[in-house]
Amino acid sequence: xxxxxxxxxxxxxxxxxxxxxxxxxxxxxxxxxxxxxxxxxxxxxxxxxxxxxxxxxxxxxxxxxxxxxxxxxxxxxxxxxxxxxxxxxxxxxxxxxxxxxxxxxxxxxxxxxxxxxxxxxxxxxxxxxxxxxxxxxxxxxxxxxxxxxxxxxxxxxxxxxxxxxxxxxxxxxxxxxxxxxxxxxxxxxxxxxxxxxxxxxxxxxxxxxxxxxxxxxxxxxxxxxxxxxxxxxxxxxxxxxxxxxxxxxxxxxxxxxxxxxxxxxxxxxxxxxxxxxxxxxx
Amino acid sequence: xxxxxxxxxxxxxxxxxxxxxxxxxxxxxxxxxxxxxxxxxxxxxxxxxxxxxxxxxxxxxxxxxxxxxxxxxxxxxxxxxxxxxxxxxxxxxxxxxxxxxxxxxxxxxxxxxxxxxxxxxxxxxxxxxxxxxxxxxxxxxxxxxxxxxxxxxxxxxxxxxxxxxxxxxxxxxxxxxxxxxxxxxxxxxxxxxxxxxxxxxxxxxxxxxxxxxxxxxxxxxxxxxxxxxxxxxxxxxxxxxxxxxxxxxxxxxxxxxxxxxxxxxxxxxxxxxxxxxxxxxxxxxxxxxxxxxxxxxxxxxxxxxxxxxxxxxxxxxxxxxxxxxxxxxxxxxxxxxxxxxxxxxxxxxxxxxxxxx
Numbered sequence: 360x361x362x363x364x365x366x367x368x369x370x371x372x373x374x375x376x377x378x379x380x381x382x383x384x385x386x387x388x389x390x391x392x393x394x395x396x397x398x399x400x401x402x403x404x405x406x407x408x409x410x411x412x413x414x415x416x417x418x419x420x421x422x423x424x425x426x427x428x429x430x431x432x433x434x435x436x437x438x439x440x441x442x443x444x445x446x447x448x449x450x451x452x453x454x455x456x457x458x459x460x461x462x463x464x465x466x467x468x469x470x471x472x473x474x475x476x477x478x479x480x481x482x483x484x485x486x487x488x489x490x491x492x493x494x495x496x497x498x499x500x501x502x503x504x505x506x507x508x509x510x511x512x513x514x515x516x517x518x519x520x521x522x523x524x525x526x527x528x529x530x531x532x533x534x535x536x537x538x539x540x541x542x543x544x545x546x547x548x549x550x551x552x553x554x555x556x557x558x559x560x561x562x563x564x565x566x567x568x569x570x571x572x573x574x575x576x577x578x579x580x581x582x583x584x585x586x587x588x589x590x591x592x593x594x595x596x597x598x599x600x601x602x603x604x605x606x607x608x609x610x611x612x613x614x615x616x617x618x619x620x621x622x623x624x625x626x627x628x629x630x631x632x633x634x635x636x637x638x639x640x641x
Numbered sequence: 642x643x644x645x646x647x648x649x650x651x652x653x654x655x656x657x658x659x660x661x662x663x664x665x666x667x668x669x670x671x672x673x674x675x676x677x678x679x680x681x682x683x684x685x686x687x688x689x690x691x692x693x694x695x696x697x698x699x700x701x702x703x704x705x706x707x708x709x710x711x712x713x714x715x716x717x718x719x720x721x722x723x724x725x726x727x728x729x730x731x732x733x734x735x736x737x738x739x740x741x742x743x744x745x746x747x748x749x750x751x752x753x754x755x756x757x758x759x760x761x762x763x764x765x766x767x768x769x770x771x772x773x774x775x776x777x778x779x780x781x782x783x784x785x786x787x788x789x790x791x792x793x794x795x796x797x798x799x800x801x802x803x804x805x806x807x808x809x810x811x812x813x814x815x816x817x818x819x820x821x822x823x824x825x826x827x828x829x830x831x832x833x834x835x836x837x838x839x840x841x842x843x844x845x846x847x848x849x850x851x852x853x854x855x856x857x858x859x860x861x862x863x864x865x866x867x868x869x870x871x872x873x874x875x876x877x878x879x880x881x882x883x884x885x886x887x888x889x890x891x892x893x894x895x896x897x898x899x900x901x902x903x904x905x906x907x908x909x910x911x912x913x914x915x916x917x918x919x920x921x922x923x924x925x926x927x928x929x930x931x932x933x934x935x936x937x938x939x940x941x942x943x944x945x946x947x948x949x950x951x952x953x954x955x956x957x958x959x960x961x962x963x964x965x966x967x968x969x970x971x972x973x974x975x976x977x978x979x980x981x982x983x984x985x986x987x988x989x990x991x992x993x994x995x996x997x998x
Contacts, residue, residue, distance in 0.1 A: 402836075412945055468859030468948070470834050600966045607946075614861070614948040623734065624750055624769075631748065632966070635682065637689055 360419060360517045361505040361584055363478060363486040363496060369504070372398060372484075379507050379583055385455070388509040392464045395484035403465055406483035409613065410469035416606035417592065419487060420456070422508060422516035425590055427452040431605050432629065437595045437641045440629045444605075445622035448513070453618035455511070460613050467613040490581045494557050497577055505580045508588055519589035521561070559585065597639045600632045679974040685967040698974040704767030706746050708736060712759050720759055728759055737765065770946075771975070774953035777865060781872075781954070782933040789873045790880060790925050797884035798914075811885075815878035822875060826942035829871045833857035833943075858944050861951040868939050868952060876932070880925050887921030888914065923994045927987055934983050955979050 369376055372394040377383045383391065395404035408415060421431055428448035432440045443449065460467045478486035479499035488496075496503050508515040524543070526536040549565035552558070553572060559581055560566045571578040592598060608625040612618055633639060679698055683691045712728035713721045721729050737746045749765035752772050756762075766772045800811050817825065832839040835856030844852040857867040895913045904912070937956040944952045946961070955975060963972020 466836075468835060468856055470831070470836070473836075600968075603961070603965050610945075610947050611949055614859070616949055627748065627750070632968075635968075636684065636687065640688075 360422075360487065360489045360508070361581065362508060363488050363493075364484060364504050364506060365500055366502040366504055368395070368484050371400075376504070377506050377509075379587055382507040382515045383509040385509060385511045391485070392459075396464060398484075400481075401484045402477075402482045403463075404484050405459065405465045406469075406474070406478055406486040406488075407459070407465055408469070408474055408487055409465070409467060409610075410471045410474035412606070412610070414602060414606075416609050417602040418518045418520065419489075420609055421592065421605065422518050422588075422590060423456070423511065424449065424452045425516045426508065426511040426513055427455070428511075428513040430593075431601050432593045432595065432597070434593060437593065437597070438633055438638050440601070440626045444608075444629070445619070445626045449622050450619055452511070453612050453622055456609065457612050457615070457618055461615070467610075490559060490578055491557055493578055493581075494571075505578075505584070507584060515588050516590045517584060517588045519585060519591045595639055595641070597629070597633050597636065601629050604628045604632075675973040675976045678970050679977045681970050683970040683973075685964070685969050687967075698970055699978070700767070702768050702771050702971070702974055702978065704749065705752070705772075706749055706765040707762065708733075708743075708746065708765060709757075709760055709762045712761070728761070730761055733763060733765075770950055770953055771955075771958055773950045774955050774958045777950075777952060778934060778936060778954045780865065781869060781936055782930055784869055785873060785933045786926060786929045788869075789877055789929055790922075792873065793877045793880035793925070794884050794918075796877065796881040797888055798910075800881070801885060801888050814881055817875045818878040820875075822938045823942055825871065825875050826939045829867075830858065830943050833867050833871075835859055859948055861949045864944055864948060864951045868936075868943065872933075872936070872939060876929075880929065883925055883928075884918070884921060887918045891917035923990075926994070927990055930986060930990065931983055934979065934986075955982075 366376075372391065374391050374394065375383075375387070377387070392404040395401055408419060411419075417431065424430065424444075429446060429452055430440075430443045433443045459465045466473075473482060477483050478488070479496055486496075493503075493505065508517050524540045526533050526540070530536055544561070546562060546565040546568055549560045549562060550568035553560040553565070553569045557571065557578075559578075560569055560572055563582075566572040566579075566582065567574065570576065572582060573579065593601060595601075604625045608621050611621050680693055680695060681691050682694050682697075710730045710733075712730055715721055723729055733751055736743050737749050740746070746765055749767050750769045752764045752766040752769050754761055754763040796814055800807055800814065835841070835854060835858075838857070840857065841854045845854070855863060857863050891914060895917070896909065899909045899913050935956050936954045937960065940946060940952050940954055940957045941960070946953045946957055956979065959972045959975035959979070962975060963969045
């Protein structure tokens with residue numbers, strides 16, 4: 360994922376172009392939003408993608424929480440979210456998140472059509488989106504920038520995800536299955552997939568064979584962003600519930616609920632679920 | 642105990658067999674399962690063995706408590722007040738988390754509270770979202786049942802006339818019923834859109850810009866009302882047809898007698914039409930109530946339970962909990978609770994509308 364904008368937007372608003380080594384700080388980011396709002400040229404300064412309810416909320420917005428220093432769950436034990444989701448960092452994140460909507464920088468309720476086409480038609484100054492939507496944006500403008508995530512204090516973070524092949528332990532033909540996987544993971548097929556659907560290829564050698572991700576390619580920047588900033592979501596079976604609880608907490612905070620109470624209630628629910636399931640094996 | 646009914650009706654039983662089997666498999670069996678699962682801690686996918694936990698699920702959903710707090714006082718005994726003169730109270734969380742003096746409140750959250758003089762009484766609930774879901778569902782039923790039934794009756798009276806082209810109107814009023822509720826919800830989501838929706842544009846055009854744009858589905862005070870309006874619009878045609886069939890069973894000789902006696906339209910309605918519609922009214926009331934309690938699709942498509950839990954409903958919570966959070970025993974518990982509520986209300990309605998001889 361990256362912060363999508365245009366070079367002309369940065370120039371018009373007089374902003375420094377952030378680099379991977381020197382991303383924007385929280386103050387620089389909020390200053391950028393304030394300038395975009397003041398310019399009056401955009402319907403909203405920032406498009407985080409609140410129309411995409413579901414897994415998008417934890418995938419896209421928990422990196423912000425992690426950049427503040429909090430997290431959805433305590434990854435040292437995976438048994439509780441107390442202090443991580445509702446500690447000082449969590450509350451700071453919650454107040455920043457609520458401020459985005461209260462101060463009019465983003466919409467809490469968004470039409471899905473605006474999410475799909477809004478940035479490409481000039482509605483928003485900045486958009487928080489992933490590489491899958493990049494091709495459409497590249498077609499709309501010729502000076503698109505994929506900027507690194509802002510650093511809210513604990514380092515900039517973006518989401519990470521991948522697809523895996525697996526062979527069941529009870530498989531009757533493990534060798535055949537393994538051979539098939541080996542065959543399917545050849546670079547030429549990975550490259551074909553990437554060219555077809557725009558996702559990041561799994562190996563650097565496959566990337567060199569693709570249109571967009573070869574060195575110097577239009578989307579090659581996402582490689583570096585993934586390498587430097589990506590943090591996987593919590594690795595626990597309890598994530599199913601944690602994701603839903605986190606999504607609801609974010610939606611409620613965006614709509615104006617009390618930040619501390621909402622995060623406390625979310626922690627209570629996550630902890631209760633973990634306890635109910637025997638700590639999920641941890 | 643082979644009676645004439647079972648013996649000489651073998652072909653009938655064979656024909657009904659497949660349907661009876663399907664109903665048993667897809668309605669009766671899950672019903673029994675739901676009741677059994679609500680007493681366990683069954684998960685959708687889990688290596689942990691399932692255990693019986695008794696009424697723990699019900700307690701976790703329906704548990705409520707009342708706590709009355711006195712305001713904090715300073716050393717002299719005067720009440721501490723904040724800038725606006727509101728007394729300050731000890732944080733509720735200190736009573737509801739790890740407080741050995743109040744074990745019954747452990748894990749509860751504030752549902753609502755009210756002032757009694759200087760004291761503040763808090764009503765706590767173990768699952769505040771579920772309580773809000775129950776309240777919202779009841780509000781929905783209380784509004785939709787009379788409004789939809791009344792509107793359907795008005796429409797039925799209108800289309801009961803022998804006018805040319807009346808069938809066209811009958812078709813138009815019935816059409817929303819035929820369209821899938823999911824499709825209707827998606828369309829109305831666009832109509833209700835806060836920035837560029839059809840409703841806002843229409844209101845703005847009609848009032849020459851005097852009425853501001855309202856985010857119908859994003860505002861907690863308008864979201865449920867918006868969904869009520871859309872649901873009534875979608876389902877009114879169905880009940881209109883039922884009223885129409887009831888109207889057409891009233892003997893025309895009664896209307897002729899009323900015309901001869903010179904009754905006004907209102908008198909005709911009150912003394913001829915309405916008594917004749919009694920059975921239809923009972924049926925429609927019970928059907929609307931049952932259908933209203935199962936409000937789900939519109940919420941799932943349009944608002945997802947938000948904003949701020951203003952459109953949470955019982956069935957939506959059952960699906961969220963059972964499939965979203967994979968706690969199928971909790972979802973089953975909610976279903977059983979809903980069954981008990983609907984059954985009680987239906988029995989109550991039947992008792993209230995019984996034939997008094």
